[in-house]
Amino acid sequence: MSSPQDDRGHPASSLRRTLGEGQRLVVKVGSSSLTSADGGHLDLNALRDLVDVLATRRREGRQVVLVSSGAIAAGIGPLGLDRRPADLATQQAAASVGQGALVAAYQAAFWGHGLTVGQVLLTADDVTRRTHYTNARRTLERLLELGIVPIVNENDTVATHEIRFGDNDRLAALVADLVGADGLVLLTDVDALYDGPPAHGGSRRVPLVATSADLDAVRIGGTGSAVGSGGMVTKVEAAGIAGAAGIPTMLTRLADVTAALTEGDVGTVFAPAAATRASRKRWLAHATTARGRLLLDEGAVAAVTHRRKSLLPAGITGVEGAFAAGDPVDVCEPGGAVIARGLVNYAATELPRLLGRSTRDLARELGPEYEREVIHRDDLVVL
Ligand SMILES: Nc1ncnc2c1ncn2[C@@H]1O[C@H](COP(=O)(O)OP(=O)(O)O)[C@@H](O)[C@H]1O
Numbered sequence: 001m002s003s004p005q006d007d008r009g010h011p012a013s014s015l016r017r018t019l020g021e022g023q024r025l026v027v028k029v030g031s032s033s034l035t036s037a038d039g040g041h042l043d044l045n046a047l048r049d050l051v052d053v054l055a056t057r058r059r060e061g062r063q064v065v066l067v068s069s070g071a072i073a074a075g076i077g078p079l080g081l082d083r084r085p086a087d088l089a090t091q092q093a094a095a096s097v098g099q100g101a102l103v104a105a106y107q108a109a110f111w112g113h114g115l116t117v118g119q120v121l122l123t124a125d126d127v128t129r130r131t132h133y134t135n136a137r138r139t140l141e142r143l144l145e146l147g148i149v150p151i152v153n154e155n156d157t158v159a160t161h162e163i164r165f166g167d168n169d170r171l172a173a174l175v176a177d178l179v180g181a182d183g184l185v186l187l188t189d190v191d192a193l194y195d196g197p198p199a200h201g202g203s204r205r206v207p208l209v210a211t212s213a214d215l216d217a218v219r220i221g222g223t224g225s226a227v228g229s230g231g232m233v234t235k236v237e238a239a240g241i242a243g244a245a246g247i248p249t250m251l252t253r254l255a256d257v258t259a260a261l262t263e264g265d266v267g268t269v270f271a272p273a274a275a276t277r278a279s280r281k282r283w284l285a286h287a288t289t290a291r292g293r294l295l296l297d298e299g300a301v302a303a304v305t306h307r308r309k310s311l312l313p314a315g316i317t318g319v320e321g322a323f324a325a326g327d328p329v330d331v332c333e334p335g336g337a338v339i340a341r342g343l344v345n346y347a348a349t350e351l352p353r354l355l356g357r358s359t360r361d362l363a364r365e366l367g368p369e370y371e372r373e374v375i376h377r378d379d380l381v382v383l
């Protein structure tokens with residue numbers, strides 16, 4: 001694990017400065033930070049404290065996008081429930097009631113600083129389908145240009161189990177990439193990442209994650225609260241997604257955020273990756289959901305991974321799932337492990353008769369349109 005000095009070119013303090021002085025931050029706050037100890041009501045004092053921090057940044061001429069959880073938690077009390085509902089329909093009802101209360105509270109608190117907010121509710125599809133993704137980007141850019149503080153949440157009332165983020169950590173990282181943020185701040189109910197679940201005595205704070213190897217010795221667990229959902233697993237994933245886009249992440253709690261974004265040695269800083277991929281490839285790797293799987297033989301694995309070639313029918317041995325042409329699919333080695341993701345040029349129903357055949361033979365037999373690759377290398381990202 002890295003000490004703040006052992007940083008391979010990314011001193012924790014310089015990353016803090018990048019985050020603190022960044023022109024555009026995405027700040028995500030979890031349900032556990034915004035609700036009362038019993039989990040059933042909005043903690044208005046916590047919400048106002050958060051708004052104070054964000055309003056200070058706005059006064060300094062910086063931009064913020066707030067990704068706020070808490071809709072379901074804020075609906076628990078008003079619906080007369082005694083805990084976070086487990087079934088999707090009641091979660092959707094709670095979110096419908098709670099999201100209104102949440103945004104009304106933000107509106108009042110930001111208004112006290114002379115700031116206007118705009119609600120942006122996104123479904124997984126809005127960040128996983130390329131056309132929707134660029135729409136969402138345009139909306140957020142325009143709001144920021146107009147001086148508005150966008151408040152993003154998942155559109156829980158219409159999300160189904162299959163297409164749902166559930167927690168907002170991954171959504172926040174995708175939004176950070178979408179708006180080209182200088183930093184991502186994840187606010188939760190623990191002050192930092194620990195090398196083991198913090199409830200277990202003896203766990204130590206991890207001040208800096210310089211590379212993913214620093215996580216090898218960390219035991220990353222699920223949620224510790226009655227209202228949170230992803231726990232540390234989804235936060236570490238989110239930091240990885242932001243890092244792949246060249247964006248550093250700060251993980252801490254609300255009470256420590258001002259110190260964390262200056263020089264205070266609090267929280268956990270995740271360094272961005274040294275090399276980043278093109279935006280389209282990042283979108284493919286992190287924002288899409290695979291609709292099926294293609295199994296490859298060893299020769300095709302080498303062609304795709306080492307030689308960066310397009311995937312041709314000759315090297316495919318199996319097709320799983322019900323996908324259409326243009327859908328994202330996982331590309332797997334013979335043992336089944338996923339090695340890449342790509343946008344497939346054929347529907348699942350068309351592929352079986354093409355497997356193992358050369359494109360030249362297929363074109364001669366079936367027509368020139370069958371000369372195309374199964375996945376073009378521009379639409380393929382090796383994971
Ligand atoms: N290694 C770890 N370090 C810190 N927290 C951890 C770790 N493993 C699991 N956790 C748990 O993750 C929780 C934060 O996640 P979660 O409850 O989903 O919060 P949020 O509502 O902010 O998304 C912490 O309260 C803690 O109990």
Ligand SMILES: N[C@@H](CCC(=O)OP(=O)(O)O)C(=O)O
Pocket residue numbers: 029030031032068069070071072073095153154156166167168169227228229230231
């Ligand atoms: N979109 C949901 C997020 C649910 C949730 O628990 O998220 P998180 O607290 O970020 O783990 C809501 O607003 O209730």
